[in-house]
Amino acid sequence: MTTDIGAAAKQADAFLAGKKKADDTAFMLGRVLAEMGIRVGDRDSWPQLIGRASLSGEPSVFLGTVPLPTVRKLINALIYAESEQRSQRDQGHGA
Template sequence: MTADTEAVAQPSDAFVAGKKRADDTAFMLDRVLAEMGIRVGDRDSWPQLQGRASLSGEPYVYLGTVPMATARKLLDALIYAHSEKRMREH
């Protein structure tokens, strides 16, 4: 390999930083889900959760497909949290 092709083969600093941020976010989300009793990696609960990044370094979290029961549990928790927040504001 020449220096040019090696440089192309190496991930950019932006990509690596974005991937790390996405991995950290996915880890935190995993911990929150675990507190709710939702297990990441379990086919019946939440099969896949991964931190990813675009080549430009934009981080994102791939959530995979989520079973309806898990999605409903999350929606109920979000609705409850929002209603509690609104009650505290009034």
């Protein structure tokens, strides 16, 4: 194998590994959203969620355009989770 072919093969392997990691992450995020009652693929809920990777293999997840009511639902869930976490942390220090 020449060095050009070897470099291209390594780049392809890195891309595929990154794409798999991104696809797995997008899948898990989709599952979490489904648990919250947010339907991926529904225009009114969350139209698009795609795993991607750069040629170097850096994984990323494209979230698409998310409707405002869905964003509000996520914000409320994150605020609630943060307040619960702080409450548990404060109770731990007071005990």
